[in-house]
Amino acid sequence: MPRKRTxxxxLAACGVLLLSGALHAQPEGSGLEPVQAPPPIPGLQSGNTLEPEVTITHSKKKVFQEYRINGRLYAVKIIPKDGAPYYFIDxxxxxxLETREYFLLPVNQWVLFSW
Incomplete structure (x- = not known):
């Protein structure tokens, strides 16, 4: 019984401490002005894409996957019928396009601004 009382x-002491901290965290009349809502995000215009264009070409011994953003080739993945796939990347x-043996893909890169 004494353990339960303790x-x-x-728990009551922790509750009182939490409530007292919450009361002091939000002072009245802090003088802050409300923030305006951000403007709406413009929609996509025709011709703009968010994803890369992928062109897949099949041959007898290999499959080629060409990756383009805004019409510019930045990577080629080559998948041979017998063997592991490999990449050529700009x-x-x-x-x-460069290649390296034991190549790990770089971190994704997105075009944020272009003019």
């Missing part, structure tokens, strides 16, 4: 007292945007 638990009840400690890492620096110069139009030349």
């Amino acid at each position: 638990r009840i007292i400690s 890492l620096d945007g110069d139009g030349t």
Whole structure:
């Protein structure tokens, strides 16, 4: 019975401390003005895409997947019939596709602004 009473007292004390902190956290008349709502997000215009364009080409021994954003080729995935897939990727945007042995894909990169 004494343990139960101790638990009840400690829970009550924690509740009082939490409530007293909440009362002081929101002072009245803080002088803050309400923030305006952000403007609505404009819709997509025709011709704009959010996802890369993927062109898949099949041959007898390989499957080629070409990835493009805004019509610019940035990666090619080659899937041979016998073997592991490998990639050619334009890492620096110069139009030349690079490859590396034991290559790990880079972090996704999105175009945020273009003009």
